[in-house]
Amino acid sequence: MTDRAKGWLVDLRPAERWDDEACCGDLPAEETRMADRLCDSASAATYIRARSVIRRGLAGLLGEPPAEIRLASEVGGRPVLHDHPDWYVSWSRSKSLLLLAARYGEPVGVDLEVIRPISPAAGVLRTVYPRTAELGAVDQSETFFTAWTLLEAAVKATGRGLARGARDVWLYRPSGESRCALGGIRNAGEVPWSGRTEQFAVPGSSTRVMTAVVTRGFTDPIHLDAWQLPDRPPSPVTAAAPRRLLRKEVSA
Numbered sequence: 001m002t003d004r005a006k007g008w009l010v011d012l013r014p015a016e017r018w019d020d021e022a023c024c025g026d027l028p029a030e031e032t033r034m035a036d037r038l039c040d041s042a043s044a045a046t047y048i049r050a051r052s053v054i055r056r057g058l059a060g061l062l063g064e065p066p067a068e069i070r071l072a073s074e075v076g077g078r079p080v081l082h083d084h085p086d087w088y089v090s091w092s093r094s095k096s097l098l099l100l101a102a103r104y105g106e107p108v109g110v111d112l113e114v115i116r117p118i119s120p121a122a123g124v125l126r127t128v129y130p131r132t133a134e135l136g137a138v139d140q141s142e143t144f145f146t147a148w149t150l151l152e153a154a155v156k157a158t159g160r161g162l163a164r165g166a167r168d169v170w171l172y173r174p175s176g177e178s179r180c181a182l183g184g185i186r187n188a189g190e191v192p193w194s195g196r197t198e199q200f201a202v203p204g205s206s207t208r209v210m211t212a213v214v215t216r217g218f219t220d221p222i223h224l225d226a227w228q229l230p231d232r233p234p235s236p237v238t239a240a241a242p243r244r245l246l247r248k249e250v251s252a
Helices: 020-025 029-037 041-062 121-126 141-158 162-168
Strands: 005-011 087-094 097-104 108-114 169-172 181-185 193-201 208-216 223-226
Touching: 005 041, 005 108, 005 208, 020 041, 029 041, 041 087, 041 097, 087 141, 097 108, 097 208, 108 141, 121 141, 141 162, 141 169, 141 181, 141 193, 141 208, 162 169
Parallel strands: 005 223, 087 108
Antiparallel strands: 005 097, 087 097, 108 208, 169 181, 181 193, 193 208
16 A cells, blocks of 8 residues: 555755755754754755655654654664654665655665766675675676665665675576566565665756665555655644754755
């Protein structure tokens, strides 16, 4: 059900798309203070917009005001919603791009990478994934970035982190294919895990990105809205107390 599993891929950069004052209103006080501590206005704007997207996406699923959603982190860094323990959320940022996904009832992990030259690709992948040689040549960007994003998404889904959890992930490369696929995750329960990678072109740009979604069970229920902002929740969800604006100007 798409109302039980949802994802968004968002470009945080085009200033004309954003109302930064309204985005500030989606954030709790501690996050606006965090934005204040950032060293420049562009970084502050990107942070504010990203947190607004995360909170607006969750607000539409949970039926709570964006600023009132309690977001915390487990020891391994995985986000957790203590008020909604059956909901799982994951996000990833690469430059000015954000990938967000939430799912009810089963863990989910996502990763997003801007496609760019990596050299030596096999050496970089081998630093976290000892079975790199089993994938064959990984110099093609599609091969490397499907492997890397699946690894990152898998360890986010399990909450184990890349340094500790990548060794538990099994990747394989189907015969004749340039893309890698997820074969499974060791010591992660009896329910099988599945992963999906997709490549997207950033509108109005030559940039291309690779995304990965890993979840326990099937990935099909994750409906990904590419380049669409989450709808701002209707009243009374938006009737949260107004938040103070940042002292400095925020702009892209």
